[in-house]
Amino acid sequence: MHRTFTQRVAGYVDAELSNAKEARSAGNPQQEFTHLERAHVLGQESTYWHVKVHVLMLAWAIRNSSVREALGQVFRIIGAATKTAFGMVPQGNTGGANVSPFKKMPISRDLAALIQKAKSGV
Template identity: 65%
Template sequence: MKRTFTRAVAPFVRAELDQAREAENAGDPAQAFRYLERAHVVGQASTYWHVKVHGLMFLWALRQHAPGEAVGQVIRTVGAATKTALGLVPEGNTGGANVSPFRRMPVEPELAAMIRKARAGH
C-alpha cells in the first residue's frame, strides 16, 4: 500500500525541523529560520506539515520578538489550514512574512529531490 504524502514526507520535514532546533539552540536564530523555510518548502503540499511549520515559524517569531513575522505567520497558518487541501500552494514559497504568500519560487534541487521521493512514496 502506498503511503500518503504526509507520512512519506515526514522524515524529510522532521530532519529540517531538527536542524532548525539545533541552530536556534546554538544561538543562530537566522539559520534556524532558514531551516524552517526549507521544512516549509518540502512539506507545504501536506496540510498537516504546512500548518505545523507555520506554527513553528510563529513561535520562532515570538521568541525573536518579531511582531511583523508573528502576524504574518498567523495569516499564513489560516491560509495553510484552509487552502492546502485545495492545492492552492505556491510551489517553492519559503513561507516567511518577507514574501507574498502567493509567490511561486524556485525549489532548491536538494529539496526538490526530497519532494519527489515523498511523492513516490519512499
C-alpha cells in the same frame, strides 16, 4: 500499505525541524529560520506539515520579538489550514513574512529531489 505524501515526506521535514532546533540551541536564530523555510518548502503540500511549520515560524517570531513575522504567520496559518487540501499553495514559497504568501518560487535541487521521492513513494 499505502502511505500518503504526508507520511512519506515526514522524515525529510523532521530532519529540517531537527536542524532548526540545533540552530536555536546554538543561538543562531537566522539559521533556525532558514531550516524552518526548508521544512516549509518540503511539507507545504501536506496540510499537517504546512500548518505545523507555520506554527513553528510563529513561535520563532514571538521568541525573536518580530511583530511583522508574527502577524504574517497568523495569516499564513489560516491560509495553510484552509487552502492546502485544495492544492492552493505557491510551490517553492519559503513561508516567511518577507515574501508574498502567493509568490511561487524556485525549489532548490536538493529539496526538489526529496519532494519527488516523497511523491513517487520511492
